[in-house]
Amino acid sequence: MQSLTIVSLLFVFFVEVFGGFTTTKVGPQPIWNATHTDKLRQDLLLNYDKFARPTQHYNQTIVKFGMTLRHFDLNEFKSQLTVHAWIRMVWTDEKLKWNPEDYGGLSVVRLADHEIWQPDLFLYNSATSTAVGHYANTHFLVYENGEVLWVPPCQFTILCDLNLKYWPFDEQTCQMGFGSWTYSGDLIDLELYDNQSTIEQELIIESNEWKVLDTAIYKTTLYYKCCPEPYVKINANVTIARRSPSYRAVIITPAFAIIVLILATFWLPPNAGEKIILNGCIAVIISMFLLYFTQKIPAMGSHTSLIMIFYSNCFYIVCCTMIGSVVVLWISKTKHTSPVPWTIKKPLTGTLGKWLGLNVYIQQQEKKALSCFIFADLTLKTPNVLVSVC
The missing domain is CATH 1.20.58 (Methane Monooxygenase Hydroxylase; Chain G, domain 1)
Incomplete structure (x- = not known):
């Protein structure tokens, strides 16, 4: 028992004495087959908070907004327009900058939509509580200067005030309003991508019943009585006409x-x-x-x-x-014993009857009256015969 204790003490002594000369590396060990992309992702996303706006709270984040129309469908009974489009958003993330020389010349990296911050743009007149990113499970393109490009495919269902007075030759104009749900214009400012004034239609799939007449996209700034700061909004208008052949x-x-x-x-x-x-x-x-x-x-x-x-x-x-x-x-x-009242017969055989196209019947009445007068001249002594004939 004493020998076992002595051996244990000697083992501890040798570990304390000779263990001090060995060095151990503290921190995550690199993977033997790690690429420059793996190293860049690890450095960028380590301790990255995707819920915080990627800049100082007193700085402004500028988001460039663009739209490409793909397809649309109108539901007259629900007054809803369903728009399939590609949204293009570009902004700068201060936390996602790097030197390409440190990562083998890598200048762009792809990141998932759940990994980094994204602007909370919402369709204000949406018929459903669907945000922009609900159907946008696509990756971001992040460049070396912190610029982020996001092009998600989206489906918007908007409420539209329809006027079917001239159906089926009607034209409808529907508006989509996009803006930040929680940030004011002092924190997130919206701009049109590449000074876009109309919605792009190069990739549109035509509808069987409707055709696009005109589109417009523009920026507006709103001020509310409750708050002094501005609120920026992007409006996209679509004017369509029904195909009526x-x-x-x-x-x-x-x-x-x-x-x-x-x-x-x-x-x-x-x-x-x-x-x-x-x-x-x-x-x-x-x-x-x-x-x-x-x-x-x-x-x-x-x-x-x-x-x-x-x-x-x-x-x-x-x-x-x-x-x-x-x-x-x-x-x-039906046989009637009493003749037509004079108050009705007189207008119908006069000017009113001519306007109503009763010329044939008026001529018949005139011939009948003339024959009655002739017959009356011949039978003045027998008035009862005249009454029975006329």
């Missing part, structure tokens, strides 16, 4: 046919029973079109479509025409 054949051509059919009911003789059949067919056609419009056009209180007003008014005219035809048929085919 198919609607001309489906809606406009039947409209002319309905007008001709309605006029045809007035050209038929008053006592023609076919008028009721024709009016009934027209009413069925108009009802089918009105049901079709309810599937294509949302009910809007302020902007009622003119085409719907036209078809509904045609339906009113057809209904009134059918009622008038029934009354005329009842009068013409």
Whole structure:
């Protein structure tokens, strides 16, 4: 037992004496196959806080903003425009600077979106609570001078005030407003990338129903009563027009046919029973079109479509025409003992009747009156015969 203790003490003594001459390296040991990119990433991201703005709190971060339109789709019933676009943002990160000579001439590095700070730009009039980076799981390009380039593909769903008064020949203008959610203009300033004044459309995929007429992108600065500092906003406007060749054949051509059919009911003789059949067919056609419009056009209180007003008014005219035809048929085919009242007959056989196109009936009444006068001259002594004839 004593010998074991003596051996242990001797071991500790030799370790304390001879161990002081050996040197140990403190810190992370380099990987044997590490590249210059690995070393640069380790040096840049060590103790990097991605939630802190990468500059002093009194300095300003300038973010350059650009947009490239890829595709869009409009939902009339929800008043929403869905835009597929590529957003281009460039800013300078003071924490991501290095000397390329220290890393084998490496001047650019790719970093993931969850590794470094990014501006909290938000679509103010978004129909959903989706930020810019929600669909942007893409990498950043970081250059030696600290410049960061980020081009994420995004999908925006915005609220748009639609005016369907001239449907299907309507044009719609929708606006997208981008700005920082928590930083004022003193901390994050937005600028247009490469002095861009319109949204780029070189890579656009055309829509089957809509075409782009005009785009615009510009910067505005807002001041609110609550706060003295400015708030910067980037507005992107898109003006689109509906492609309507198919609607001309489906809606406009039947409209002319309905007008001709309605006029045809007035050209038929008053006592023609076919008028009721024709009016009934027209009413069925108009009802089918009105049901079709309810599937294509949302009910809007302020902007009622003119085409719907036209078809509904045609339906009113057809209904009134059918009622008038029934009354005329009842009068013409039912025997009445009393003649037409003088107050009604006099205007219809005068100037008003000529304006209404009743010249044929007026001439018949004049011939009948003339024959009555001639017959009266021949039968003055028998007035009862005159009354029975005239």
